[in-house]
Amino acid sequence: MGDQQRFDLVVIGAGPGGYVAAIRAAQLGMRVACIERATLGGTCLNVGCIPSKALLDSSERYHQLSHGLDRHGIRVGKIELDLGVMMGRKREVVKALTGGVGLLFRKNKVEHVQGCATIPAAGQVRVTGADGATRSLDAERILIATGSAPIELPGLKFDETHICSSTGALAFSEVPQRLVVVGGGYIGLELSSVWRRLGSEVLVLEFMDRILGPSDQKMAAALQKQLERQGIEFRFKTVAEKAEVVSGKVQVHCKTGEKSVVEQADRVLVAVGRRPVTDKLGLAEIGVEMTAKGFIKVDPLTYQTSVAGLFAIGDVIGGIMLAHKAEAEGVAVVERMAGEKSRVNYAACPSVVYTHPELAQVGLNEAEAAADHELKIGEFPFAANGRARAMGQTDGMVKVIADARTDRLLGVHILGPGASELIGEATVAMEFAASAGDLAGAFCAHPTLAEAIKEAALASGGAAIHK
Ligand code: FAD
Numbered sequence: 001m002g003d004q005q006r007f008d009l010v011v012i013g014a015g016p017g018g019y020v021a022a023i024r025a026a027q028l029g030m031r032v033a034c035i036e037r038a039t040l041g042g043t044c045l046n047v048g049c050i051p052s053k054a055l056l057d058s059s060e061r062y063h064q065l066s067h068g069l070d071r072h073g074i075r076v077g078k079i080e081l082d083l084g085v086m087m088g089r090k091r092e093v094v095k096a097l098t099g100g101v102g103l104l105f106r107k108n109k110v111e112h113v114q115g116c117a118t119i120p121a122a123g124q125v126r127v128t129g130a131d132g133a134t135r136s137l138d139a140e141r142i143l144i145a146t147g148s149a150p151i152e153l154p155g156l157k158f159d160e161t162h163i164c165s166s167t168g169a170l171a172f173s174e175v176p177q178r179l180v181v182v183g184g185g186y187i188g189l190e191l192s193s194v195w196r197r198l199g200s201e202v203l204v205l206e207f208m209d210r211i212l213g214p215s216d217q218k219m220a221a222a223l224q225k226q227l228e229r230q231g232i233e234f235r236f237k238t239v240a241e242k243a244e245v246v247s248g249k250v251q252v253h254c255k256t257g258e259k260s261v262v263e264q265a266d267r268v269l270v271a272v273g274r275r276p277v278t279d280k281l282g283l284a285e286i287g288v289e290m291t292a293k294g295f296i297k298v299d300p301l302t303y304q305t306s307v308a309g310l311f312a313i314g315d316v317i318g319g320i321m322l323a324h325k326a327e328a329e330g331v332a333v334v335e336r337m338a339g340e341k342s343r344v345n346y347a348a349c350p351s352v353v354y355t356h357p358e359l360a361q362v363g364l365n366e367a368e369a370a371a372d373h374e375l376k377i378g379e380f381p382f383a384a385n386g387r388a389r390a391m392g393q394t395d396g397m398v399k400v401i402a403d404a405r406t407d408r409l410l411g412v413h414i415l416g417p418g419a420s421e422l423i424g425e426a427t428v429a430m431e432f433a434a435s436a437g438d439l440a441g442a443f444c445a446h447p448t449l450a451e452a453i454k455e456a457a458l459a460s461g462g463a464a465i466h467k
Pocket residue numbers: 012013014015016017018035036037038039040041042043044045047048049050052115116117118145146147148166187277280281313314315316321322323324325326
């Protein structure tokens with residue numbers, strides 16, 4: 001094997017976990033190759049975060065034109081939807097960003113190897129290209145960042161035309177007249193919003209008795225109300241058992257308690273979670289330990305698997321399955337390889353549901369916090385915030401949860417305009433182990449939406465001014 005095929009680190013998968021790890025490792029002086037079987041950028045850039053947000057932004061503009069502007073004294077004429085152009089813009093956004101990863105690889109001298117990787121033995125990676133040609137790489141260390149894929153339900157096999165995963169639902173060629181969405185998690189809700197805004201009737205079927213299981217219950221219930229006002233219908237404690245395509249339509253057989261119903265739809269989106277992608281790697285053969293659900297087991301600090309020299313990060317190890325968590329692990333794992341003491345502070349990892357209004361959160365929800373702490377909670381509605389009033393976007397509120405004894409911040413939850421950006425302030429506060437008093441005492445420019453966070457923090461101490 002030639003010297004040029006020896007690497008300090010071989011990364012498998014170029015999603016946000018893998019490509020970020022590869023770049024950081026190269027910055028730290030390692031000789032790095034990153035293997036990707038599809039397009040650079042992984043789920044996030046190609047069929048996840050970015051295309052969904054591109055469509056959420058486009059569809060929100062369309063919806064605003066037909067629903068939100070008359071209150072501002074703006075009357076528009078006939079509005080037409082050109083779905084082809086909207087999808088084309090989405091593809092351009094994706095292309096620009098995935099191309100950007102390639103540029104960053106070249107700039108940082110990360111060797112991009114195209115093909116599907118297997119690990120025949122610790123320290124070795126075999127790559128099979130699209131043409132069947134194979135190449136072997138020797139690696140001091142191997143980092144698995146192969147991500148996740150949508151879970152398929154046995155009775156609802158994906159055909160990606162009528163019965164779709166999120167990938168299919170990001171690329172419908174026409175607006176379905178009726179869309180049934182199985183799963184009330186963030187992916188189901190974001191895509192329900194896109195298609196509802198563009199004109200679909202949307203029914204969400206959810207197994208539990210509420211949407212967004214891990215979110216703060218009160219905030220999730222408030223978001224559900226908003227989505228219902230937008231015309232999205234929810235049916236809880238409902239199991240989708242089977243779907244059949246009959247004459248171009250889908251019949252979804254579902255059960256609520258003892259009651260069985262067949263729902264008719266043009267398209268079905270199944271968004272019931274994601275499973276780790278490990279199938280082609282050959283991990284069982286080399287003795288890598290996995291969890292019962294098929295995630296790769298790792299040491300929580302070093303991310304080393306049960307096999308020396310083999311590491312894993314991102315969705316494939318489970319936990320919070322979000323892009324910024326994968327990125328943070330990608331940085332931490334390679335910095336630790338380089339001898340630094342980096343670690344990921346999962347307690348300050350935010351998450352966002354990009355509906356309208358957005359729901360963003362960092363830290364514990366009320367039920368989680370109440371399990372170990374006596375709480376003080378402050379809430380502040382956007383209806384009492386000057387900027388939200390000026391914008392005409394007064395739905396939602398901020399909820400600050402702190403420890404009653406120490407005042408330490410335990411969680412911040414924001415349902416409202418710009419929540420995805422506002423949560424950054426709360427995230428920094430959590431990262432610095434701030435108290436509710438710190439948040440309440442910091443200046444906010446006036447008039448801004450951020451004043452609602454300050455007021456909620458003040459309210460936790462009974463000192464809100466505008467409430
Ligand atoms: P991935 O991004 O899944 O990348 C893994 C890569 O490994 C893939 O490119 C795959 O082709 C490659 N690979 C797999 N096996 C092999 C092999 N054997 N050889 C070579 N290459 C291989 N997260 C957020 O934080 N914010 C959001 O708004 C958000 N929105 C989302 C919307 C949707 C519709 C979806 C589906 C997901 C969304 N996510 C979001 C989740 C986010 O996309 C993932 O958490 C993130 O992509 C995980 O990164 P990763 O690097 O672990 O894996």
